[in-house]
Amino acid sequence: MLQFIRSKVTSIFVKILFVLLIASFAIWGIGDTIFGSPAGRAAVEVDGDVRVTAVEAAEEFDRSRRRLGIPVTVDQAIQIGLLDQTLQNLTVQSLMVVATNRLGLSASDDQIVQLIHQQFRDSLGQFDRTAYQTFLASNGWTESEFVSRARRDLARNQLLGAVATGSAKTVPDSIVKTLHDYREERRIAAAVRIDAATLPAPDAPDEATLSAYYEENKQDYETPEYRGISWIAVSPQSLAESMEIPEDELRTLFEERRESFNTRGSRTVDQALFPDEAEARTAFERIQAGEDFAAVAEEITGMTAAELDFGEVSRGDLPEGTADAVFAVTEPGTVTEPVESPFGWHLFRIRGAEVSAPATFADVRDELRREIALERAYDEVFERSNALEDALAGGSTLEEAAQSLNIPLNQIPFVARDGSQPAGGIVATLPGEPFLKTAFETETGRQSVLTETRAGTYFILRVDGVEPPRIPELGQIRPRVIADWTTEQRLEQAEDIADAIVSAVSDGTPLSEAAAEHGLEVERLPAITRRGQALPSGWPPAVAGALFEQKAGGASAVSSDQGAAVISLVDVIEGGGDMAAPQDQVRRELAGAVSNDLIELLLADLETRHEVTVNPGAVRQLFTVSEGLQ
Structure with missing residues (x-):
């Protein structure tokens, strides 16, 4: 060139x-x-120190627009408020940066490295650089940009964690109990179910009735837009399946990484933390004398059973100086002697133990082969996708490019935006998203650009034809319309029967007698919560809501797309009785709400303390300029 x-x-x-x-x-x-370029202007600025340029805001807005999952133009996204939401989020982020800078909060390089290694691991638990680079590319970030974001987010989390800490202790027990009892109240009902499908079918509708029903509901029969698509796809998974890896290479790699394949020992433990050795020793002696570990720990430290649970840990997860004591124990139920760390004195109760074991080559051979093959397949995918792009840029058709590169050409005559076909069913052989999104954004007869899916598959597609949405004529779907009309008639019958039973009960007829007049039987439902827990399958979900609005002896009718039901309150179990769930969940939810309130107060305080300038016009102008240059 x-x-x-x-x-x-x-x-x-x-x-x-x-x-x-x-x-x-x-x-x-x-x-x-x-004249001043909109690109360099600040879209968000706090105190003149922290600023987000119009370009940065536009990039964030565009990422949010694409994450919607549906094709939306820039103008449409602005109209639905996405730009305002993006600028609001960037304002909050900027305020948090100012706050963390003022307090000297930051994240170390070690924390950043640990975060990245935790987020991007392969099946063997090793750092997966390919996945990391793919993630950066899909978000349009350089590594330094991502690290900067991660450092900012970790510092922000330190601040938010400090604000939210202890919120559970601010929730009064009386409020927890009141809300818990309200949620856990259960009600028992006598009920009659009218299944519409079992009712006699009405006589077939005459032409006038059917036509009227069709005209009233014709929009329900509109077909989606279908598109005919041809495409070429290159996936690392398919290339890896046929890739041969020499046995000696696998053995060499196994020897190099043998230690990483060994099963690492772990312990599942409870941990009680004491301020000094005397209290830890006292607790240990009481436990050795037969008292319960959790009861003793709660009495001395105030830690609940949930707070004692330290989960499954490896040596590196334990506080400094405690690993040897914990991993010296393999018998479940054993409590360690008091052991000191920089945090204080610990007692550990071992609930489970997994002993480390060496791995053999046979154990990991297939996994190693897949890992190496997939790694090399990614390199080959890049080479093939570049060759494909070059062939098409040189004037080749999809068919010619597929033949010259020995890549299969895939075609499908009709597919909807959700992957369905006219005959029914979802096409399972399509590349992952954004394949269909791309197909429905590409003009008829045009080829898309080379695009990568979330799974690393590259594809180029061509839209061969478009069948727009349409409403079929009655004659084309007559059996379906008749079936729908029949179903509606049966549902109306079910509702009429339910109303008749309720009316009879209101006049003093026992529910069992009113139901028997229609050939129906009364069932006794189990105790149900307001949210419908324990409601048997097949009963309308609205049963729970109607039941909690009733007084004893009354009756109510509820409808569903399966028929109708009549319910009558029999008994109320206050607070759920023996079946009540623990109050801990309610306390956690309330504590979470308190935390959110505290964070909102923090943000409100930051807004009053700092000068915030938001300029959405700079971002809008940037898109206008960009469109004008195209």
Whole structure:
């Protein structure tokens, strides 16, 4: 390409063109200086110190727009408030940056490395650089940009964690109990179910009735837009399946990484933390004498059973100086002697133990082969996708490119936006998203650009044809319309029967007698909560709501798309009785609400303390300028 340009520079016409181009760049540069470019303006600024440029805000807005999962233009996204929401989020982030900077909160390099290694692991628990780089590429970030974001987020979490800590202790026990009892109240009902499908079918509708029903509901029969698509896809998974890895190479790699394959020992433990050795020793002696570990720990330290649970840990997860004592024990139920760490004195109760064991080559051979093959397949995917892109750029059709590169050409005549076909069912052989999104954004007869799915598959597609949405004529779907009309008639019958039973009960007829008149029996439902817990399958979900609005002896009718039901309150179990769930969940929810309130107060305080400037016009102008240059 460079040689081609050099050869053409000798042409006087091209020389003139280059002069014009250079002049245009100079004018643009001067224009930015004289008239002001929207790109350099601040979209969000706090105290003049922390600023988000219009370009950065536009990039964040565009990422949010694409994450919607449906095709939305820039103008549409602005109209639905996405730009305002993006700027609001960036304002909150900027305020948090100011607050963390003022308090000197930061994240160390070690914390960043640990975060990245935890988020991007392969099946063997090793750092997966390919996954990491794919994640960066999909978000349009450089590594330094991602690290900067991660450092900012970790510092923010330190601040938010400090604000929210202890919120559970601010929730009064009386409020927890009141809300818990309200939620856990259970009610028992006598009920009659009318299944519409078991009712006699009505006579077939005449033509006038059917036509009227069709006209009233014709929008329900509209077909989706279907598209015919041809595509070429190159996936690392498919390449890896056929890739051969020499046995000696697998053995060499196994020897290099043998230690990482060994089963690491772990312990599942409860931990009680004491301020000094005397209290820890007293607790240990009481436990050795037969008292319960959790009861003793709660009495001395105030830690609840949930707070004592330290979970499954490896040596590296334990506080400094405690690992040897914990891993010296393998018998479940054993409590360690008091052991000191920088945090205080610990007692550990071992609930489970997994002893480390060496791995053999046979144990991990297949996993190693898949890992190496997939790693090499990613390199080959890049090579093949570049070759594909070059072939198409050179004028080849999809068919010609597929043949020359020995890549299968895939075709499907009709597929909807959700992957369904006219005959029913979902197409399972399509590449992952954003394949269908791309297909429905590409014009008929055009090819898409080379696009990568979330799973690392590259594809290029062509839209061969479009069948727009349409409403079929009655004659084309007559059996379906008749079936729908029949179902509606049966549902109305079920509702009429339910209303008749309720009316009879209101007049003093026992529920069992009123139901028997229609050939129905009364069932006794189990105790049900307000949220419908314990409601047997097949009963309308609205039963729970109606039941909790009733007084004893009354009756109510509820409907569903399966029929109708009549319910009558029999008994109320206050607070759920023996079946009540623990109050801990309610306390956690209330504590979470308190935490959210505290965080909102923090943000409100930051807004009053700092000067915040938001300029959505700079972002809108940037998109306007970009569209004007296209």
